Amino acid sequence: MSADQQAIHSTSDKEIIVIKDMNKWYGDFHVLKDINLTVKKGERIVVCGPSGSGKSTMIRCINRLEEFQRGSLTVNGVEMIDDVKNIEAIRKEVGMVFQHFNLFPHLSILDNLTLGPIWVQKKPKKEAEAIAMTYLERVKIPDQALKFPGQLSGGQQQRVAIARSLCMSPEIMLFDEPTSALDPEMIKEVLDVMVELANEGMTMICVTHEMGFAKKVADRVIFMDGGEIVEQNTPHEFFDHPETDRLQLFLSQILQH
């Protein structure tokens, strides 16, 4: 695995996310068990697994949408501790894209994009709007800037959501099943944007069942089940030579169609 790792030119040796022995419980229910994961800057990681395997919960812990009870997490050199300033500092480094887009329905597309830069980064409105338009062009919908989220298709909304995260110039992007709520015809337009982003060297952790995407851009694919990381490998090894019987079963079920 390490040999493949070094072959990827865009990853550096800087460890941007370090998760050590992370454990999380919902009440008595043990959702994350001894998660250990190190992500290097520029690395593209795809996380897959059956529903309820804890994959969403894991990435939601990275920007503290969920708390964990044991273990440690360091994001870009900042250790996650129970402190508001600290949490906000980490959230500024981490962008997140959700399954249901979660655009703000009462704000125009442009206002959705400028909200973070203006209020969190304290940028002047003009500058924030210029940044917003640049990213809207990158996701190929600059002409929708003055519309409201409800007027856009799902695929367009998801691209706006990606642009909204990018406007904060994050070091890391987290994707939580970004295409699961989309019609088949719209999945491609969102994946295209994500592929482009990956090619530019963005550090990405992506929970998805789009195996084509994983094969195309991932440096590493992680398989989770029952709250633990069962297997992780390069896409080539992962799909062609799965080591555990659990992953073999999973792959046989999702790939047979």
Place this chain on the structure above:
Amino acid sequence: MEAKQFKPLPDQPAPISTIGAIAWLRNNLFSSPFNIAVTVVIVAALLAIVPDMLDWLIFSANWSGTTQADCVKEGACWVFISAWSQQIFYGSYPGEEIWRVNLSLMLLAGVIAFSFILPAHLRNKVSVPAYLCLPFICLLILDGSHIGLKEVTTDLWGGFSLNILIAAASIIIAFPFGFLWALGRQSHMPFARSVSVTCIEFFRGTPILALFFMGSVMLPLFFPADVSVDKLLRVWIILVLFMSAYMAEVFRSGFAAIPKGQYEAADSLGLGYWQKTLLILFPQVIKVSMPNILATFVMVFKNTVFLLVIAVPEMLQVIMSALSNSNWLGGHAIEGYLFVAFIFWICCFSMSLLATSIEKKLDTSHKN
């Protein structure tokens, strides 16, 4: 092989029997034997009642005159209302100072109108402070002693203008209070939470009449003999607290309607608590709560007639004392109470029209 070309079918008009007035009548009034029977009964009842009612209300009514002796026809005696109109609208406010009441009402109307006319980016910056200052400006104008006008003590204020102004003043102040209590109620801080819950449950669980009595009879007992808090001020505070409790619950249901994803998106952008609350949640809460906010407004507005039980001369109280005036004895109660009901209905109905237009204005979702 060349693919077959796909041609979408053109739209066609709906069948003629499903649109238009005839179809509406058939669907809504005559769709089944039972519905036909109900329609016939209701039409017959209306035919029996409405002509006599209109006759009494309008055609045989007495419209002109100044005293009871002018009411000679058998219809309603609207002279009673016109003779007492100044008291009904302004209470005992001195005649030559009535412009101050009118000015206050115009300021209120102006602020409401402005919040509709102003462009969106100025609305929050101008309208919110204007609303919040309004009750205190009206207080200064109506009292007059602090701004170099003749002092008019609050026991002279009255009539329908008092119903409007005290309801508006309570609603305006209760709005931020209610929002804070709602935030407090779902806060993680034990102190804020317990204070909010106590206030909300106390004021929501107590009848407004009991609160008025408490405010007017009991509270003065706790003050030293030489300290007296103005009765109207006490009433105002009680209305504000009562209304805040209801608004807090309205806002809470609004918060509950906001999808969890909105909180998460705001958090993941790195917005702080107040930024998240005011920029993301508040506008959406207001939007989903609009029908309930209006219902609460109407409730409080109508509740202002309860002020009569502690002898505040609001509209109904004025009518009741006019009815017992020795020059007007002899039963104009129906006219008096109908008039109060009509005025309140007009106001509440226009408030609901206003709310509908606000809801439309706020609706950007296009119901996806």
